Amino acid sequence: MTTQRLPFPVPDERAHLFVDSYADMHDLVEDLVVPDGVPEAAATVLRTARELLRQSYYCYEFSTVAVMHSLIAVEIVLRDRIPEAGKKPLHGLIKQGAADGTLTARQAEYLDYGRQIRNSMAHGQTTHAVMPPAMAVPMVTTSFAIVSELCAAVL
Helix, strand or coil: CCCCCCCCCCCCHHHHHCCCCHHHHHHHHCCCCCCCCCCHHHHHHHHHHHHHHHHCCCCCCHHHHHHHHHHHHHHHHHHHHCCCCCCCCHHHHHHHHHHCCCCCHHHHHHHHHHHHHHHHHHCCCCCCCCCCHHHHHHHHHHHHHHHHHHHHHHC
16 A cells, blocks of 8 residues: 655745735734634634635635635524524525524625525536635635624624
8 A cells, every 4th residue: 555645735826926924824814713602613613714714825725615614604603593594505594684684784695695606616516716815814704703793692
């Protein structure tokens, strides 16, 4: 049996389009802090999304994965906050959340846009999507904000 030895990570050449060094990646995500009161399942997913953004310095595509992952955290919290959420798809949760005031119109618009991106990737309509960190960071930040606002409304 042959074992493949993976190389140590090297910066993705595209990373230098938005930062000078890995240390700069910390600056991009330092405000992405999971507040108290967020359910642990969602908090774990948000922390993972934040770390995926940082690691996109080495694997540029991780920024796209971070956005998709951050939407999972929002969905977790929506299922917890929306009465009778059951097994509704994210689209149904967004519609119900907007209708009953759980979500603002702007939040619902953002989530629906993210849902469409996620679905096109998950269902093979988009086979290779790369979202630059400059685009991914605001989207992940918005997921953090929505989760924070939904959880603060319950406290």
